[in-house]
Amino acid sequence: MPAEIEFALRVGIPILLVVVGFFSGSIFEKRHYASIERREKELRPIPVTNVREFDTAREIVASRLVMGSVVISVDAFKSMVGGLQSFFGGRVSSYETLVDRARREAVLRMMDEATGAHVLVNLRIETSAVGDPGESASSIEAVAYATAVEYRK
Amino acid sequence: MSTPYVPNDPGPNPNIANDPPWRLVAILGGGFIAVILAAWFVLGWIGGSLAKQVPDGVEQRLGEFIPVEQMQGQSPELLAARDHLQGIVDVMATELPPRELPYRVIVVEDPTVNAAAVPGGAILVFRGLLDGATSENEVAMILGHEIAHHHHRDHLERLGRQLVVAAVLSSIFGDGGGLEQLGGLGVEGLSRKMGRDDEREADELALDLLDAVYGHVGGSTAFFERMLEDDVDGLMKWASTHPLSAERIDRIIEIAGERGYRFGETQPLPSFESAPTRE
Numbered sequence: 001m002p003a004e005i006e007f008a009l010r011v012g013i014p015i016l017l018v019v020v021g022f023f024s025g026s027i028f029e030k031r032h033y034a035s036i037e038r039r040e041k042e043l044r045p046i047p048v049t050n051v052r053e054f055d056t057a058r059e060i061v062a063s064r065l066v067m068g069s070v071v072i073s074v075d076a077f078k079s080m081v082g083g084l085q086s087f088f089g090g091r092v093s094s095y096e097t098l099v100d101r102a103r104r105e106a107v108l109r110m111m112d113e114a115t116g117a118h119v120l121v122n123l124r125i126e127t128s129a130v131g132d133p134g135e136s137a138s139s140i141e142a143v144a145y146a147t148a149v150e151y152r153k
Numbered sequence: 154m155s156t157p158y159v160p161n162d163p164g165p166n167p168n169i170a171n172d173p174p175w176r177l178v179a180i181l182g183g184g185f186i187a188v189i190l191a192a193w194f195v196l197g198w199i200g201g202s203l204a205k206q207v208p209d210g211v212e213q214r215l216g217e218f219i220p221v222e223q224m225q226g227q228s229p230e231l232l233a234a235r236d237h238l239q240g241i242v243d244v245m246a247t248e249l250p251p252r253e254l255p256y257r258v259i260v261v262e263d264p265t266v267n268a269a270a271v272p273g274g275a276i277l278v279f280r281g282l283l284d285g286a287t288s289e290n291e292v293a294m295i296l297g298h299e300i301a302h303h304h305h306r307d308h309l310e311r312l313g314r315q316l317v318v319a320a321v322l323s324s325i326f327g328d329g330g331g332l333e334q335l336g337g338l339g340v341e342g343l344s345r346k347m348g349r350d351d352e353r354e355a356d357e358l359a360l361d362l363l364d365a366v367y368g369h370v371g372g373s374t375a376f377f378e379r380m381l382e383d384d385v386d387g388l389m390k391w392a393s394t395h396p397l398s399a400e401r402i403d404r405i406i407e408i409a410g411e412r413g414y415r416f417g418e419t420q421p422l423p424s425f426e427s428a429p430t431r432e
Contacts, residue, residue, distance in 0.1 A: 022174070077174075081174070100169050
């Protein structure tokens with residue numbers, strides 16, 4: 001009975017996608033957070049600030065622009081939950097971890113680029129949705145940029 | 154700026170929700186299902202009731218979208234089969250209040266073991282249904298079932314219901330990341346569930362019609378017994394519009410008992426191999 005099989009597929013495939021999305025999304029997110037926390041701890045001695053001047057008493061020998069960016073995709077589970085949340089209103093918590101991870105990852109990548117710097121000033125972070133305009137978000141991009149400053153030792 | 158920089162550990166992350174995801178899913182999923190159910194019952198009822206009021210002329214025009222006449226098999230045996238089945242249908246029709254749209258049998262050259270009611274009064278009978286039939290009564294039961302669908306205007310009701318519900322849901326969930334599709338599936342599932350109720354009612358009327366034509370309801374369960382044997386009731390059956398065959402057989406026997414119909418001797422389906430003589 002092809003009609004029944006077709007119906008089963010039409011019900012089964014979206015459910016399967018959401019279940020796969022839930023497990024794969026959770027695993028990636030867990031790993032990513034572990035990695036973010038470890039790297040943040042390692043890089044914590046280097047100050048990163050959004051002020052334009054830092055420790056002005058010291059003599060600057062070099063400064064340059066450093067950037068880090070990342071694109072993280074929403075999974076089928078988050079997308080479904082996000083869709084429900086955007087229908088009923090309120091906090092779209094299913095996307096919050098996504099944005100949080102993207103921003104922190106972008107800052108970490110930016111700091112990786114700033115080897116040798118003593119301080120990063122004038123930090124800016126920007127977030128944008130990647131995907132067709134008008135469609136519900138599929139991926140988000142975060143860009144972090146700052147000025148890496150080296151002082152005379 | 155000469156404040157010394159003191160690296161310290163940030164506390165718990167205030168930027169993300171710490172609720173377990175299943176809780177969210179339970180609350181939101183429950184709300185979503187409630188919206189679908191409400192839409193189904195309220196709007197569906199409106200759509201279905203409106204559809205039942207559709208005049209015959211509109212139904213006829215609706216039926217014209219499906220070119221059923223062209224589906225009639227042109228071989229002499231299929232034409233003979235059509236004429237024979239039309240005779241049974243015409244007798245059954247006299248049991249029902251007259252309507253503008255006559256019931257027309259169309260025999261389709263297709264191995265599918267099935268039949269269908271199409272808006273406009275057409276009853277499609279697939280060749281597969283005739284090939285495996287053990288008696289004329291068996292086929293007549295199915296014809297009665299499709300006539301019942303026409304008489305109850307089930308197909309129109311379902312169409313109206315689905316149209317109204319789909320229109321409203323798509324405007325609510327228009328851009329909800331696949332929610333429209335999920336909602337659509339929910340509606341389809343519900344409509345299948347309701348479809349089963351329609352099928353039960355259609356079986357009841359079909360039994361009345363069968364008894365009116367043959368004076369007994371022998372052969373009424375034969376088709377479903379055949380389905381059982383062929384194990385068409387496999388794992389996909391949960392999604393089916395039609396109630397399970399075993400369930401239907403029990404139900405038919407039960408209704409026959411209630412109405413005092415007896416299971417008499419069936420008569421063979423004429424062979425249409427060499428048209429158009431009857432055995």
